[in-house]
Amino acid sequence: MLARPLSLRSTQTPRRFAAWRAVSLLMLSAVLSMVVGCASYDTYKKTVGNDTSEIDALTADAENPIPEIHPAAYSAAPITSKSLRDGQEIQYRDVTVGEVLQLALENSEVLRELGGTILRTPETVRTRYSMGLQQTDPRFGTHAALSAFDAQFKGSAMFNKNDRIFNNSFFAGGINSYDQDLHEYKNELSKRAATGALMIFRNVSDMDQNNAPGNLFTHAWNFYSEEEARQPLLQGGGLQYNRIAGPAGAPGLYNGILIARVNVDVTQTDFEIAVRDYVSNVVNVYWDLYYAYRDLDARRRAMHAALESWRKVKAQVEAEGLSASKEAQAREQYYRFKQEVDDSLSGRLLQGTQSRNGSTGGTLRANSGVQVNERRLRYMIGLPITDGTLLRPSQDPDEAEVIYDWEILMQESLARRPELRRQQLKVKRREMELLAAQNFIVPQLDAIARYRFRGFGNQLIQFSGDQGGGKPASALGNLATFDHQEWMAGFEFSMPIGFRQGHAAVANAELALCHERAIHREQEREIVHDLSNALSDAVRAFESCQSSLNRYIASREVLLSLEAEEKNGLPIDIDRILDAQRRVVEAEIRYYQSRSEYAVAQKNVQLERGALAGENDLWLIDGVNSSANEQQPVTVPGKVPPAPAPAADDAKPISPRDDAKRETSQNQENVNAVPEAAARLRQQAMTTLQQARKDLQAGRIDAAQQKAIAAQKLDASFTLWDDRPEALLDEIDKRSQAQKTVQSKKAEPNDLKSRATALVDDARADLAAGRISEALEKATQAAELDVAYEVFEDRPESVLTAIQRANHNTAAKSKPPAPDADKRFPAKSDDLKVRATALLKDARADLAADRVSEALEKATQAAELDVAYGVFEDRPESVLTAIQHATRNTVAKSKSSVPNATKRFPAKRTVQPTSAKIDELPRYKLEDSQSDPAGDRVNFVPPAPEPVHSLTVPLTPDEDDVSTSSPPQRFRDMRLEPSVFESDDDEDDDDEMWDESSDK
DSSP, rough: OOOHHHHHHHHHHHHHHEEEEEEEEHHHHHHHHHHOOOOOOHHHHTTSSOHHHHHHHHHHHHHHHHOOGGGGGGGOOOOHHHHHHHTTEEEEEEEEHHHHHHHHHTTTOOOOOSSSHHHOGGGGGGGGTHHHHTTTTTTTSSSHHHTSSSSSEEEEEEEEEEEEOOGGGGGGOOOOOEEEEEEEEEEEEEOEEEEEEEOEEEEEEEEEOOOOOOOSSEEEEEEEEEEEEEESSSTTTTTTHHHHTTTBBBBBBBOOHHHHHHHHHHHHHHHHHHHHHHHHHHHHHHHHHHHHHHHHHHHHHHHHHHHHHHHHHHHHHHHOOOOOHHHHHHHHHHHHHHHHHHHHHHOOOOOOOOOOSSSSSOOOOOOOOHHHHHHHHHHHHTTOOOOOOEEEEEOOOOSSSSOOOHHHHHHHHHHOOOOHHHHHHHHHHHHHHHHGGGGGGSSSSEEEEEEEEEEEBBBOSSSSSSSSSSSBBBHHHHHTOOOEEEEEEEEEEEEESOHHHHHHHHHHHHHHHHHHHHHHHHHHHHHHHHHHHHHHHHHHHHHHHHHHHHHHHHHHHHHHHHHHHHHTOOOHHHHHHHHHHHHHHHHHHHHHHHHHHHHHHHHHHHHTTTHHHHHHOOOOOEEEEESSSSSOOEEEEESSSOOOOOOTTTOOOOHHHHHHHHHHHHTTSSOOOHHHHHHHHHHHHHHHHHHHHHHTTOOHHHHHHHHHHHHHTTTTTOOOOOOOHHHHHHHHHHHHHHHHHHHHHHHOOOOOHHHHHHHHHHHHHHHHHTOHHHHHHHHHHHHSSSSOOTSSSHHHHHHHHHHHHHHHHHHHHHOOSSSSSSSSSSSOOOHHHHHHHHHHHHHHHHHHOOOOHHHEEEHHHHHOOOOOOOSOOOOHHHHHHHHHHHHHHHHHHHHHTTTTTOOOOOOOBBBOOOOOOOGGSSOOOOOOOOOTTTTTTSOOOHHHHHHHOOSSSOOOOSSSOOOOOOOOOGGGOOSSSSGGGGOOHHHHHHHHHHHHHHHO
């Protein structure tokens, strides 16, 4: 009974089954090749051939690490004070704030920070790849969330050889010795739907040849195709849950597409904050460098003035027997200033102005050191640390006072700050997580259905023979007859008793939501607090500019007066001159420190209101830049929509109706395709916006506004990165306001300005020619005109002051010296005193009646009289100062009457670098509420400084103009050359003086 089946197998097996195995292997290879696609030969070498050459090289480098040195790290030798004394040539590169920001953003692959963050915690540093890293994160990125819904293909081919003996022939088909060849082939295609349903299409075939005596065929094929679907009805089902948590979500683990998109938005906001802080730090370092140059310039002049004083005292010690302590005192001050110049040039390694060193945008540290701050600026903007040139700021801080509307400023800050938008995104993420957590407190109930078509036959494929009946010729042919069909339908239910984990997930999500909302409210309070500080600091800095400038003018007048008295032969203690020199340099440095503080404070106000990038015309562009999958960069809109109001802590769970509305709004930004009607509407709106953009670029503002409004009325659904009508309307408003401002500036008359400038020039020419009365008349006429002058333009007040000093000099030269009289107490004349007092009284009366010309003439006549006044008597100088103040107040009042002169955000006035002296700077007016030293509530403004050339006793040609050097010039004319420290002659004199003092 057993011999026949064995003989049948032995005669039919060898070639037929060998062929089938070959065909199966070829089919499997073809399928794998289709799936793998473009896999290269190198891939097979690594996976099949176990090629480890690449990993071996990496392992060797890891075991013996040798840092790779990039060419960008190399730099020339730094410029030092020693190299300057050795005669090194220095080239300067003048840069503005805009140019520095442009260089910084062009070289900002890494958003640099001061303080060594890149070395201490490099993982916290942001780069231009941060957004791409989040988007392409294979675990939590958007592509990772979408991959859960990708179609999956599976395939297998199994070949079995079974040869066994059964104790009971029933289990072997009627024989005890069972011999079988079994081939199994499976392929499956599955897809997860957005509702959580799982759909599977599966094909299964097997070839079975064995020696069982009851077989219909020696070998037979079974083939069936089936479709299976599983739809969650409670837990894990629905669009809402699967978009939030994803099909693989679990309590506390949510990684759906909506959560992934919120994470990307949070990363984008973090990147925006990093860019804002980077721009803020670049501006901070720029003003640090500006202050360092000004500090060096002031200390250099003070050093030369101290050197001149030392020379004079030394000469007096040698000639007149003055105390040697005076010479040592002057020498000590010179070397003090010289040490300060060295420190101001090189600088000390202290913390500079940077973000969050006292305020969000940074508080000015005022650390001197040109070279230190210049290297910091180079580092921040990505230039070589040293390249033989020195960067030099060519832009001065703004001097215009900016007045803000607090209510609008606060609303803008709360709507535009990226920190609030980031926290609002976190709140919305917690709300989504709460909705997903509520899904885990319901049972799991799945509906399952399966439908199957079967086929059976002697062969897998055979076109001849009967495909039906009891002995079909082929399995696929029998399948095509649809005679054998099977199906299954049912439900699967499961639930944990008590839902402990689900309730814990809901409670945790609710607490997390309350936590984020509390932080959001506190962040708003913090932002309003910081905005208040920034605005107050801007006001303080502007007032400090006024006070420090008047302080500098007063201190310089003291020094000039002492030096003039000394040159006239009056005995002046050297202590007073040295103290005056120290006061002048301290006041000058404090003035430029105040200006730098005002510039940083204005920048901080823009940062606090969320407009720092917009004020500097910056746009954030980020995206994934990969050679394998290049994508277009993502443009982040510069106009940020207002942040929505935070939800209350006691908000109830969202109802199904509200949830449906929310789903409708979320569908507008879903990755699925929008309906055809919505797509057409969006396309129409985008076309209208493009036409509006073209009209705006061509200057047709009205047409652009009409089209933008028409696009807005379409109420189309836009994607996250589409252009929107709201953004275009905001841009149109800004453009129209700017155009109105330009037109209003163009409409201002220029004939008065030209006439006033001509009068001032003619007055200067008459004064130089000695025609004082003509110069006085023309300067007075120019002062009466309502003209606004630039910062460094010549003004009528300066000409009037020069006329006043010229009258004093003329009177001093024409006065005959009294040989027997004390120089300090000239002879008095009662007649002249009476006449001068009457002239001053009349001048005061004319000034009170607004007869400025008559008052000025009488005060000038009184000044020409040689009269000595008492301590509390009226003087010509006081009347002339009052006339000058009245002239300036008249011009200021006439300017203030111009409509729309004060705006909420007046345009800033950028001061271009020039070589004008500080004499030509406008004297800041203090508020009327401020008091003078005597306690009277008056508008107390010190008089303007006298020009160097108007000193009573002029310098002789062979004297160095050091102690009476001109006021600080723009450091555009300044050079860091060996003369900054001391000339060769000065060094010789210093050595000689040092040797003499040592001998003493």
